Amino acid sequence: MAMFQAPKGVPEYFGARGGSFLAVREALSRPAMLAGYGYAELPVFEDTGLFVRGVGESTDVVSKEMYTFEDRGGRSLTLRPEGTAGVMRLVVEHGLDRGQLPVKVWYAGPFFRAERPQHGRYRQLQQVGIEAIGSDDPALDAEVIALADEAFRSLGLTQYTLHLTSLGCAVCRPGYREALQSFLAGVDLDEATRERAAVNPLRVLDDKRPDVQARLAGAPHMVDHLCAECAAHYAAVRQALGLLGVRWNEAPALVRGLDYYTRTTFEFTHDLLGAQSGIGGGGRYDGLMESIGGAALSGIGWGIGTDRTLLACEAEGLEPGAGPLIDVYCVPIGADAKARLVGLAGELRARGVRADIAYGDRGLKGAMKSADRSGAPLVVVLGDNEVQGRTAVIKEMTTGDQSTIPWDSVLDVIQSRVQEQAIERNSR
């Protein structure tokens, strides 16, 4: 066993999966970038109070899953368990809420929750998120949801479902909450669930145990208790989603684990992921910014799990970002040749051609083996003969064909062949 191991519950990506992870993160953010969302680089730790007030003290995330520590000045800091609260803080702190609205930002990076690790559930989890703050236009809700849908679709995913509902607002939710509580009072529930019913009755609805679900049949749903404004808003969101070609499943029992959600609320689940099936989720949050000391601006956003989206791709047999890491592999025979190829590789890279060289003195055979393993479709072989004759040998690895060309033309020849191959790849 190695002397050191990565901390429990922290996934690492390298080799082919490293490339896949990067491709997934890229795919998740691309649709948002095409819709005017700007990138925000946010701190990985924040004032503990931000999450307690923003996310909600009664949530599991805050009450028992935070990595909290004191810095040397005695301040209580917490590794961020989610992204929205930090974005709200940034917007308020820098006065973005006083400028052009809505403020649209996207972010990506690690989040931390002290949970027991499981397939798709990690202590350090990676997310890509977007937030659109300062507008309650239902068309914006639809845009946000469609951007997530487009992200999944662009990866080639098909076996996922969008679950959608409305959680109402400060006007209609209290009445519903009472109705639900009085219903739950008449249901036989265990101690832990009863406690949850007192703190956050909505959360009881998404209990996964079949026997509990059976007893919850006939429970009142928020969507049936929406006030006129919320009902109109929800109807408009659905209409806009229809226009955008997004398909969804009405999920009246959908509940999210964070307290700040209001009105439009959604979750994406994947069919092949086992227990941790949620690959993304989000919703509107009307009171969040006010609760951390900002203006009373509404916002909507989502977080998509990068780890889980990669797992979903793999479960569907997709390989995001697959393909060779380099275009040209340089194989020198002897010191003179190596000096020239080091220079050539540098010039190729400057032209945007991915190039690598056989280092060390493994001999021609060994170097060709490395060339093969690199996956590069093109190899440049240079030895004393070529150096003397001012030529270079270029070999196509797929066919085995090779040709000798003048050294002065080698850069141009390689570049044009690499471009041809790129075009071929894209047309497939």
Place this chain on the structure above:
RNA sequence: GUGGGUGUAGCUCAGCCGGUAGAGCGCCGCGUUGUGGUCGCGGAUGUCGCGGGUUCAAGUCCCGUCACUCACCCCA
């Protein structure tokens, strides 16, 4: 936090009723003095997770522990 399963070579795993360590893949070399993949031949690699116990003898049985893993809970 609660419960189940699994820890043997770099990876995936076999190892019967306890008798002293194996396969495939990968890696290295040779067949080829300047050519990779395929093929053939050869080679290296282990604290059998860790600690204790039972036994003449433990990878194998027992206890503990750690790690991984699946599920609950929760969520991305």
